[in-house]
Amino acid sequence: MRVEIWSDIACPWCYVGKARFEKALAAFPHRDQVEVVHRSFELDPGRAKGDIQPVITMLTRKYGMSAAQAEAGEDNLGRLAAAEGLDYRTRGRDHGSTFDMHRLLHLAKDKGRQDELLQTLYRANFAEERSVFAEGDERLVELAVAAGLDADDARKVLADPDAYADDVRADEREAARLGATGVPFFVLDRKFGVSGAQPAEVFEQALTQAWGERSPLRLVDRGDAEACGPDGCAVPQR
Amino acid sequence: MRVEIWSDIACPWCYVGKARFEKALAAFPHRDQVEVVHRSFELDPGRAKGDIQPVITMLTRKYGMSAAQAEAGEDNLGRLAAAEGLDYRTRGRDHGSTFDMHRLLHLAKDKGRQDELLQTLYRANFAEERSVFAEGDERLVELAVAAGLDADDARKVLADPDAYADDVRADEREAARLGATGVPFFVLDRKFGVSGAQPAEVFEQALTQAWGERSPLRLVDRGDAEACGPDGCAVPQR
Numbered sequence: 001m002r003v004e005i006w007s008d009i010a011c012p013w014c015y016v017g018k019a020r021f022e023k024a025l026a027a028f029p030h031r032d033q034v035e036v037v038h039r040s041f042e043l044d045p046g047r048a049k050g051d052i053q054p055v056i057t058m059l060t061r062k063y064g065m066s067a068a069q070a071e072a073g074e075d076n077l078g079r080l081a082a083a084e085g086l087d088y089r090t091r092g093r094d095h096g097s098t099f100d101m102h103r104l105l106h107l108a109k110d111k112g113r114q115d116e117l118l119q120t121l122y123r124a125n126f127a128e129e130r131s132v133f134a135e136g137d138e139r140l141v142e143l144a145v146a147a148g149l150d151a152d153d154a155r156k157v158l159a160d161p162d163a164y165a166d167d168v169r170a171d172e173r174e175a176a177r178l179g180a181t182g183v184p185f186f187v188l189d190r191k192f193g194v195s196g197a198q199p200a201e202v203f204e205q206a207l208t209q210a211w212g213e214r215s216p217l218r219l220v221d222r223g224d225a226e227a228c229g230p231d232g233c234a235v236p237q238r
Numbered sequence: 239m240r241v242e243i244w245s246d247i248a249c250p251w252c253y254v255g256k257a258r259f260e261k262a263l264a265a266f267p268h269r270d271q272v273e274v275v276h277r278s279f280e281l282d283p284g285r286a287k288g289d290i291q292p293v294i295t296m297l298t299r300k301y302g303m304s305a306a307q308a309e310a311g312e313d314n315l316g317r318l319a320a321a322e323g324l325d326y327r328t329r330g331r332d333h334g335s336t337f338d339m340h341r342l343l344h345l346a347k348d349k350g351r352q353d354e355l356l357q358t359l360y361r362a363n364f365a366e367e368r369s370v371f372a373e374g375d376e377r378l379v380e381l382a383v384a385a386g387l388d389a390d391d392a393r394k395v396l397a398d399p400d401a402y403a404d405d406v407r408a409d410e411r412e413a414a415r416l417g418a419t420g421v422p423f424f425v426l427d428r429k430f431g432v433s434g435a436q437p438a439e440v441f442e443q444a445l446t447q448a449w450g451e452r453s454p455l456r457l458v459d460r461g462d463a464e465a466c467g468p469d470g471c472a473v474p475q476r
Contacts, residue, residue, distance in 0.1 A: 001417075002240065002428075008466065011465075011466040011468075011471065012471060013465050013468070013471060013472065014466070014467050016464070017464070017465075032404070032408060033408060033412065034377070043466050043467070043468060045389055058363045059470075060442060062469075062470045063251060063473075065340060065472055073474060074431050074472045076473075077474055078472035087439070110348045110350040111349060111350045112348040113346070121242075134461060162266045166270070166308025170270060170271060174271065178455055179454070179455060180273055181468075182463065182465035182466055182468075183465060183466055183467075184273065184465065185465075187455060189427075189466065190240075190427055190452065190453070190455070191453060191455065191456065191457050192457075192458050193455035193456065193457045193458065194457070194458050194459060195457060195459070195463040195465060196359030196406050196459075196462075196464045196465035196472070197463075197464040197465065198459050198463070198464070202458060205459075206458040206459075209458060212389055214428065215428070215429060216417070217417060217425060217428070217429065217430060217431035218429065218430050219430075219431045219432070219433060220298075220430050220431065220432050220440060220443060220444040221432060221433070221434075221436050221444075222446060223445075224255070224434075225420065225433040225434025225436070226248075226251045226255070226434045226435040226436070227251050227255075227420035227421060227422065227434035227435065228246065228249040228250070228251050228252070228421055228422030229249075229280050229283060229419050229421075230282070230283070230419075230421055231300075231419075232301055233249065233250060233312045233441045233449050234251065235301075235314075236311060236314035236315055236318055
């Protein structure tokens, strides 16, 4: 079974939802047969690389809420994150483009390090004092290395704005096609969807349901197969 | 869309079928949105590591055919392989356990090098003079390195018989559950199956049909999602 998770590094509910999903997965009896793939979704796809602002400022501008309301929202998120065992800095975080991070996540996927890099980026963005947006490419290289990637591989991707750009956009188109309007968005075997950072019990239910409804295959061709089996291979007749 | 391909390195139809599938995929308009995953299937799962014999001998014993018939079968396979642009040594190949190669393919999957290693192993087994069975672990390390893996990573896996052993067996159980009795066996989005080295047109038809029938998702929970979207994030209420 395969679970695809669309998310953005700048999305606090994605950070929390990943932990909730992982809790459900750890308790799922068939967890060894579940493959998790992370997909890209930028909340702010047009944002320029240098356009960085404090999270509280972004929240007041985007929602028209007061700074006190924005801070209360962050405090609440901090409590919900802590309930999942996650660190969360409620003050002093900043906000910017995540496009380059998504490109690196596709590099990491190719290298079998995707989950490690996503977790490293979430932690850096939500829990660490240093910015993931304001310190330039070498900060991202450092985080890529912490996730087990090669520094030069990461540098090459960051230096070439086209590298993995199409992969990011293909993920985003696929999210739209599947009906996702926000993240985190979980897709099980391309059949079931879970929207948002639902409680672990909802993920447990989704995993159980998707597992139970794994469908029998429809064979596209039932003619004589040129194949090998335990008793030997079909012998070519010409 | 995802295509999973169960195969064995010792299976000539898998070698040929992979090329036919790839021909169809190259012509498929949505090929950039198709992910290919290779799965393990041993034709001879109980075979001891040191149990190596010439292919012709294996064929005569397994089918009770004459050496001349076995050689004619190999000649025909060689012609079919050539038609797909593949080299195929019709004489002098040997046969043995592929378990360690499958374990290495799972290492390669973790490192994003699975397709490279499978192609390297196929070529080594079917087209190169040197044996992939008779020269010990360092021969496999050499092939792993040729596919872009780290030599020490490969050595560690080969030195530990448990490394990735469960992954190989899980793939094989999954093949049985999906109804595969032989390989190559192709599964599209866990919905459509193609058995054997079918002509490229059959793979084209399967890709087109599976693409057209990608199903809408069923949402497991439609309640208020704790999520972020283009217009901002849900604000936690507690």
